[in-house]
Amino acid sequence: MKRLSWLIVAVIVFGCSQTKQAQTYSSGDVEMDRFVGDLLSKMTIEEKIGQLNLLTPGGGILTGSVVNPDVEQKIKAGNVGGLFGVIGVDKIRKAQELAVTQSRLKIPLLFGSDVIHGYKTTFPIPLGLSCSWDIPMIERSARVAANEATADGLNWVFSPMVDIARDPRWGRVAEGAGEDPYLGAAVSAAMVRGYQGTNMAADTTLMACVKHFALYGAAEGGRDYNTTDMSRLQMYEYYFPPYKAAVDAGVGSAMTSFNEIDGIPATGNRWLLTELLRNQWGFKGFVVTDYTAINEMIDHGSGDLQQVSAQALRAGTDMDMVGEGFLKTLKKSLDEKAITEAEITLACRRILEAKYKLGLFQDPYKYTNAQRATREVLSADKRAAAREFAVRSSVLLKNTNQTLPLKKTGTIALIGPLANDKNNMLGTWAVSGDKDLSIPVLTGMKNVAGAGVNIIYSKGANITDDTALAKKANVFGERASIDSLSPARLLSDAVATANRADVIVAVVGEASEMSGEAASRSDINLPGNQTALLEALAKTGKPLVVVMMSGRPLTITREMQLATSFLHVWFQGHEAGNAIADVLFGNYNPSGKLTMSFPYNVGQIPVYYNHKNTGRPQGPGPTQKFRSNYLDVSNDPFLPFGFGLSYTTFTYGDVRLDKTTMQANEQLRVTVPVTNSGRFAGEEVVQLYIHDKVASVTQPVKKLKAFQKIMIRPGESREVVFNLSVEDLKFYNSEFKWVSEPGEFTVMVGGNSRDVKRADFTLRN
Numbered sequence: 039m040k041r042l043s044w045l046i047v048a049v050i051v052f053g054c055s056q057t058k059q060a061q062t063y064s065s066g067d068v069e070m071d072r073f074v075g076d077l078l079s080k081m082t083i084e085e086k087i088g089q090l091n092l093l094t095p096g097g098g099i100l101t102g103s104v105v106n107p108d109v110e111q112k113i114k115a116g117n118v119g120g121l122f123g124v125i126g127v128d129k130i131r132k133a134q135e136l137a138v139t140q141s142r143l144k145i146p147l148l149f150g151s152d153v154i155h156g157y158k159t160t161f162p163i164p165l166g167l168s169c170s171w172d173i174p175m176i177e178r179s180a181r182v183a184a185n186e187a188t189a190d191g192l193n194w195v196f197s198p199m200v201d202i203a204r205d206p207r208w209g210r211v212a213e214g215a216g217e218d219p220y221l222g223a224a225v226s227a228a229m230v231r232g233y234q235g236t237n238m239a240a241d242t243t244l245m246a247c248v249k250h251f252a253l254y255g256a257a258e259g260g261r262d263y264n265t266t267d268m269s270r271l272q273m274y275e276y277y278f279p280p281y282k283a284a285v286d287a288g289v290g291s292a293m294t295s296f297n298e299i300d301g302i303p304a305t306g307n308r309w310l311l312t313e314l315l316r317n318q319w320g321f322k323g324f325v326v327t328d329y330t331a332i333n334e335m336i337d338h339g340s341g342d343l344q345q346v347s348a349q350a351l352r353a354g355t356d357m358d359m360v361g362e363g364f365l366k367t368l369k370k371s372l373d374e375k376a377i378t379e380a381e382i383t384l385a386c387r388r389i390l391e392a393k394y395k396l397g398l399f400q401d402p403y404k405y406t407n408a409q410r411a412t413r414e415v416l417s418a419d420k421r422a423a424a425r426e427f428a429v430r431s432s433v434l435l436k437n438t439n440q441t442l443p444l445k446k447t448g449t450i451a452l453i454g455p456l457a458n459d460k461n462n463m464l465g466t467w468a469v470s471g472d473k474d475l476s477i478p479v480l481t482g483m484k485n486v487a488g489a490g491v492n493i494i495y496s497k498g499a500n501i502t503d504d505t506a507l508a509k510k511a512n513v514f515g516e517r518a519s520i521d522s523l524s525p526a527r528l529l530s531d532a533v534a535t536a537n538r539a540d541v542i543v544a545v546v547g548e549a550s551e552m553s554g555e556a557a558s559r560s561d562i563n564l565p566g567n568q569t570a571l572l573e574a575l576a577k578t579g580k581p582l583v584v585v586m587m588s589g590r591p592l593t594i595t596r597e598m599q600l601a602t603s604f605l606h607v608w609f610q611g612h613e614a615g616n617a618i619a620d621v622l623f624g625n626y627n628p629s630g631k632l633t634m635s636f637p638y639n640v641g642q643i644p645v646y647y648n649h650k651n652t653g654r655p656q657g658p659g660p661t662q663k664f665r666s667n668y669l670d671v672s673n674d675p676f677l678p679f680g681f682g683l684s685y686t687t688f689t690y691g692d693v694r695l696d697k698t699t700m701q702a703n704e705q706l707r708v709t710v711p712v713t714n715s716g717r718f719a720g721e722e723v724v725q726l727y728i729h730d731k732v733a734s735v736t737q738p739v740k741k742l743k744a745f746q747k748i749m750i751r752p753g754e755s756r757e758v759v760f761n762l763s764v765e766d767l768k769f770y771n772s773e774f775k776w777v778s779e780p781g782e783f784t785v786m787v788g789g790n791s792r793d794v795k796r797a798d799f800t801l802r803n
């Protein structure tokens with residue numbers, strides 16, 4: 039009924055006349071062109087500019103210092119295209135009502151939110167999810183989040199975040215899929231498919247927004263919002279693929295990044311937003327800025343608000359998040375002929391098209407069904423999915439004497455500042471997640487262990503004793519509390535507890551807000567008081583299982599020495615406690631692999647697997663003078679990209695190729711036998727890398743080009759087969775063309791980027 043009446047209103051209000059623009063413009067969808075063209079023909083210039091305005095009324099978590107006043111009035115006046123930070127069916131319905139009953143043209147609003155790793159049901163942080171290397175699962179995580187978010191009124195998510203990151207000092211590495219363009223692209227496309235489905239207008243799908251376009255992960259020194267500067271080749275080859283993958287998957291919107299590119303802020307960069315994104319890549323959606331990014335161009339040094347707003351529009355930015363630069367200045371710029379009406383109309387058209395594709399003109403209330411919200415939000419099946427996603431994002435880094443899995447007998451001392459904690463389980467960017475619904479590790483251990491195990495708990499340490507750091511980590515509420523007991527007392531209690539146990543499980547790490555936005559660190563150690571706790575626990579001589587939570591790779595050489603076994607779990611979301619216990623007790627055999635290299639020390643950063651060789655490579659063996667190396671640390675990371683253990687072991691046989699010379703129109707069949715040589719059934723991520731030995735543009739020592747995640751039973755051998763085509767051998771040449779060149783290649787297969795088996799072949803044209 040609602041749907042029908044809205045259609046009638048739409049036909050009456052919007053009429054049927056064709057505009058000049060609709061005749062010349064074609065999106066390829068005749069119906070949509072007609073509808074949007076008709077609507078545009080009725081809009082005043084002020085109403086068109088109004089659609090370009092995205093506001094937040096405040097009340098949620100804000101990432102800038104600004105919120106918008108008079109939002110209601112602005113909606114009624116037709117000055118708003120969308121809102122974010124409005125949560126829940128009731129509030130969203132009320133705001134939508136204002137737009138569709140009280141504004142002159144009754145254009146529905148977009149409702150966006152930062153659904154980054156789940157909506158109200160919170161999943162592992164994206165960096166953790168990426169360590170599953172399980173692309174169908176990652177797609178499903180976005181699908182489940184879309185289901186829950188649409189049930190609660192939302193039609194737009196500011197995700198996926200696909201910024202390639204090689205610098206763990208940058209706190210936002212937590213939000214992405216790590217350092218590799220191939221894996222990053224696969225994750226990016228999967229998330230877009232998960233959110234948008236095959237039809238954005240379905241009730242359970244919504245519009246995705248790929249961000250932050252572009253190169254935000256390359257902030258100098260890992261300091262958030264900092265400048266980036268890199269060659270075009272570096273952009274094309276390493277940083278762009280995940281954004282492009284989202285575009286190829288049909289992402290509905292893209293968000294600009296805060297940084298500048300080639301000296302021009304991304305938000306005002308016409309080469310980036312128009313020539314590359316639209317003309318070269320064929321992006322059909324709209325571009326929204328990041329939070330007040332237009333206004334921030336003033337501080338970048340690009341001009342005053344009127345100038346930077348005009349520059350952003352001309353560059354290809356369609357929607358202004360929070361800053362109201364468009365609202366305040368575009369009309370004046372139009373009158374002064376600094377911009378054209380066609381530019382405003384085009385931006386407005388793109389936003390109206392998004393609303394059309396979401397089906398909002400047919401039913402602006404389609405996502406505001408209170409019964410559906412009650413049924414779907416925080417439903418049991420979503421919690422179960424959260425637990426599944428969490429177990430699969432854990433990475434086992436060490437397991438001496440097969441200490442893990444834990445036996446379900448005896449006494450376990452569970453120790454550490456994160457062992458009985460709800461405040462940090464969700465990780466960063468969980469704006470809609472209720473931390474109080476989290477399962478602490480202590481609860482999860484008791485749930486999973488059964489009656490045969492005695493679990494004794496002691497906190498052992500604060501997350502940090504540094505009150506200044508704790509204060510910064512507590513900006514969204516208490517994350518790093520300083521206990522009323524002294525650090526010495528916490529430690530001695532923990533040692534006493536440990537002495538009563540057969541095995542120690544120490545849960546340590548960062549507070550959740552020590553990573554994420556505006557949470558860069560120059561020192562990525564575990565806070566010193568926690569390392570001291572591990573030292574004291576190790577001295578007891580009991581087996582020490584370290585479970586570490588963090589939103590970034592940390593420098594953990596000492597902690598790894600102290601541990602008998604080491605499980606890295608990132609931040610796992612609501613089901614953290616249960617999922618960690620599932621892995622510790624062996625209900626799930628860990629299969630995660632790191633998607634960022636772990637450095638020995640901060641001085642090595644950036645350290646990443648797909649680096650160039652240089653003209654003076656160090657090579658294996660001792661450090662040599664006049665070679666590219668350090669006096670005081672290896673060139674290699676402490677833990678390489680792709681690394682992760684299992685409770686079982688996998689043995690790789692030799693790599694076999696079906697030919698040693700491949701024509702460009704042929705496929706190369708790569709076969710490698712992988713045997714489960716241990717005692718447990720387990721999954722292995724078999725990774726294939728290539729190296730192009732001679733090319734017109736020098737190539738990195740390795741590039742990931744394929745992977746398969748396979749389950750192998752104990753004693754079983756599997757022949758893993760990859761078929762490579764010439765596409766896998768291509769690179770960007772000096773003209774930024776995606777080309778292959780004949781010559782010699784090495785193909786490498788292994789369970790991580792360091793330990794690989796090799797075979798050589800030649801490509802002929």
Ligand code: BGC
Nearest residue numbers: 101102152196249328329555
């Ligand atoms: C972040 C974005 C986010 C936006 C809206 C910004 O500060 O950089 O990732 O989508 O705020 O909350």
